[in-house]
Amino acid sequence: MTSTYEEYAKIFKALCDENRLQILELLRDGEKCACILQDQLELGQSGLSYHMRILVESGIVESWHEGKWTHYRISEQGSTYAGEVLRKLTTINSVTNKSSCCEE
Numbered sequence: 001m002t003s004t005y006e007e008y009a010k011i012f013k014a015l016c017d018e019n020r021l022q023i024l025e026l027l028r029d030g031e032k033c034a035c036i037l038q039d040q041l042e043l044g045q046s047g048l049s050y051h052m053r054i055l056v057e058s059g060i061v062e063s064w065h066e067g068k069w070t071h072y073r074i075s076e077q078g079s080t081y082a083g084e085v086l087r088k089l090t091t092i093n094s095v096t097n098k099s100s101c102c103e104e
Helices: 004-015 018-027 034-041 045-058 076-090
Strands: 061-066 069-074
Touching (some): 004 018, 004 045, 018 034, 018 045, 018 061, 018 069, 034 045, 034 069, 045 061, 045 069, 069 076
8 A cells, every 4th residue: 555645756756757748748639659659759668668657657647558559648537636736735724834943
């Protein structure tokens, strides 16, 4: 069982690499076969597989197989969840609670 922070870390790991950001940009136009992504990114099969594994494990991308090729698309549910996580972690709590440690 993974902790909430482990899930969050998978999302941020997926988003902290230039190649993976390029992949997401390409997938915004719709589903792509791995062969198309390899050509457009000039990545070898092993390099693409590495990045796609991280994106799929994060839940942001989903995949399916057809013959020897894998097809990828952005997961609507995973994308929504990633946005919610970012908002949750970066939204200041509405209750103002000043620290009293530095007050005299």
